[in-house]
Amino acid sequence: MSLRTQLTDALKESMKAKDQVRTDTIRMAIAEMKKRDIDARALGNPNGIPDTELQAAIQKLIASRRDSIVMYEKGGRPELVAKEQAEIGVLETFLPKQLDAAAIEAAAKEEIAAAGATSVKDMGKVMGAMKAKFTGQMDLGLASATVKRLLGG
Secondary structure, three states: OOHHHHHHHHHHHHHHOOOHHHHHHHHHHHHHHHHHHHHHHHOOOOOOOOHHHHHHHHHHHHHHHHHHHHHHHHOOOHHHHHHHHHHHHHHHOOOOOOOOHHHHHHHHHHHHHHHOOOOHHHHHHHHHHHHHHOOOOOOHHHHHHHHHHHOOO
């Protein structure tokens, strides 16, 4: 089942269940998808974005919420922190199982060896390969920090 279908079905279910947080979060994800579809059509892709790009968009929405959580915690707004965490929980249900830190480190070591990377200058090659191979399955910030650490940066 495509991610688009999953989002649409989940929206219908959340509306029937009167789950306002889930409904609002899914609507936000669908709006982001539609925005990106319009951009893709303008570039000559009549079918919109593929699921892999939609997963990346959802990951960006999650990253944005994590950034907001940090700011809300500093500002002493626990109610907004809880709201953002709830939205992250909803968004994560539409992504494949995420790699944990140990799996990211193992993947990074594998990609470093495959690319023949020896210094931080090679980080772009390694991260490009990891993004292509593990789209939607890892926290790119954690992956980037891991690759940098492994390359001696």
